[in-house]
Amino acid sequence: MMKKNLMDMTIKELELFFINIGEQKFRAKQVFGWIAKGACSFDEMTDLSKGLRLKLAENADIQKLVILRMQPSQKDGTRKYLMGLPDGNSIECVFMKYKFGNTLCISSQAGCRMGCSFCASAIGGLSRNLTAGEMVDQIISTERDTGEKISNIVVMGTGEPFDNYENLLKFIEIVHAKEGLNIGLRNITVSTCGLIPKMKEFAMDVPQVNLAVSLHAPNDKIRGVIMPISKRYPMDDLLSACRQCIERTGRRITFEYALIKGTNDSERNAEELVSRLRGMNCHVNLIPLNRVEETGLAGTEHTVAERFKLILDKKGIQTTIRRELGSDIDAACGQLRLKNGRD
Numbered sequence: 001m002m003k004k005n006l007m008d009m010t011i012k013e014l015e016l017f018f019i020n021i022g023e024q025k026f027r028a029k030q031v032f033g034w035i036a037k038g039a040c041s042f043d044e045m046t047d048l049s050k051g052l053r054l055k056l057a058e059n060a061d062i063q064k065l066v067i068l069r070m071q072p073s074q075k076d077g078t079r080k081y082l083m084g085l086p087d088g089n090s091i092e093c094v095f096m097k098y099k100f101g102n103t104l105c106i107s108s109q110a111g112c113r114m115g116c117s118f119c120a121s122a123i124g125g126l127s128r129n130l131t132a133g134e135m136v137d138q139i140i141s142t143e144r145d146t147g148e149k150i151s152n153i154v155v156m157g158t159g160e161p162f163d164n165y166e167n168l169l170k171f172i173e174i175v176h177a178k179e180g181l182n183i184g185l186r187n188i189t190v191s192t193c194g195l196i197p198k199m200k201e202f203a204m205d206v207p208q209v210n211l212a213v214s215l216h217a218p219n220d221k222i223r224g225v226i227m228p229i230s231k232r233y234p235m236d237d238l239l240s241a242c243r244q245c246i247e248r249t250g251r252r253i254t255f256e257y258a259l260i261k262g263t264n265d266s267e268r269n270a271e272e273l274v275s276r277l278r279g280m281n282c283h284v285n286l287i288p289l290n291r292v293e294e295t296g297l298a299g300t301e302h303t304v305a306e307r308f309k310l311i312l313d314k315k316g317i318q319t320t321i322r323r324e325l326g327s328d329i330d331a332a333c334g335q336l337r338l339k340n341g342r343d
């Protein structure tokens with residue numbers, strides 16, 4: 001019999017597993033709690049009998065990620081991790097300290113097939129989806145390494161989470177369970193490049209989870225050049241889907257807008273953006289593009305970013321310029337993974 005990877009299981013699935021091996025189902029919550037605390041082997045689960053631990057080891061394992069590299073920022077407590085998967089792939093996650101709590105930015109896929117022109121994750125294409133357990137263990141392994149509790153999750157690392165939808169939902173169920181990591185749904189944010197059908201499902205399935213949408217342009221002409229997905233889902237449709245999601249969830253949407261020098265950062269671009277977003281319950285997060293050597297694109301200067309923000313502010317659209325955490329450690333999407341491949 002193939003050993004079952006318990007890292008990948010919800011409490012319900014664990015209960016079924018225990019019943020199948022002839023054990024009582026309350027064991028599920030016990031083991032689930034141990035895994036969330038970072039247990040790597042059944043021997044660590046000291047409140048289980050020796051016999052049960054042995055039986056578990058025969059039938060199951062706990063597949064952990066391996067920390068391959070950790071880059072600490074010298075400036076702000078940010079730590080960037082490169083973690084290895086059992087099949088030799090690697091992924092990244094970034095630990096950030098904010099006043100409201102520790103946040104982990106996790107990856108949802110090894111690579112990505114969305115092909116955005118400015119993004120390092122797109123360069124090698126998609127390698128594969130991560131399992132729910134591989135997403136969960138980014139949190140567990142980081143908590144163990146830092147010795148700190150993580151209270152907020154952003155799914156903004158490598159990959160398009162809505163291109164791995166089933167595993168994303170399972171991941172959310174596992175990290176939200178109070179017997180384990182106990183992370184509030186409102187403390188989770190999922191970012192998408194705009195896969196409309198899944199956005200709508202998501203608003204139905206987990207309305208309390210925050211949604212961020214990578215817009216990066218005020219119109220299809222510009223968006224089409226930098227984000228191939230806009231050819232499948234034009235901006236009018238995307239924005240009307242966003243309005244539907246807001247209506248359904250009653251929650252604000254965040255639009256991410258990476259400012260790329262000479263591409264999408266003019267005053268006219270800002271004004272057009274205002275006209276598209278007016279009246280929407282939204283927040284715009286401006287991100288001066290992180291330089292990725294391979295793309296040849298440059299970020300907007302700070303003064304130009306400030307001017308862009310002012311135009312949105314004046315028209316009542318809440319706007320922030322993202323504080324750059326970890327700028328000294330290439331903490332932008334896919335950069336560490338890419339570098340490792342080149343070393």
Ligand code: SAH
Pocket residue numbers: 114116118119120155156157158159160161191192193194212213214256258287288289290291292332333
């Ligand atoms: N696929 C999802 C989530 C991953 S990327 C999405 O597209 O939203 C998280 C955010 O970082 C996205 O808004 C993405 O467009 C942005 N991003 C990618 N490369 C970047 C770069 N070089 N500089 C700044 N932001 C970048």
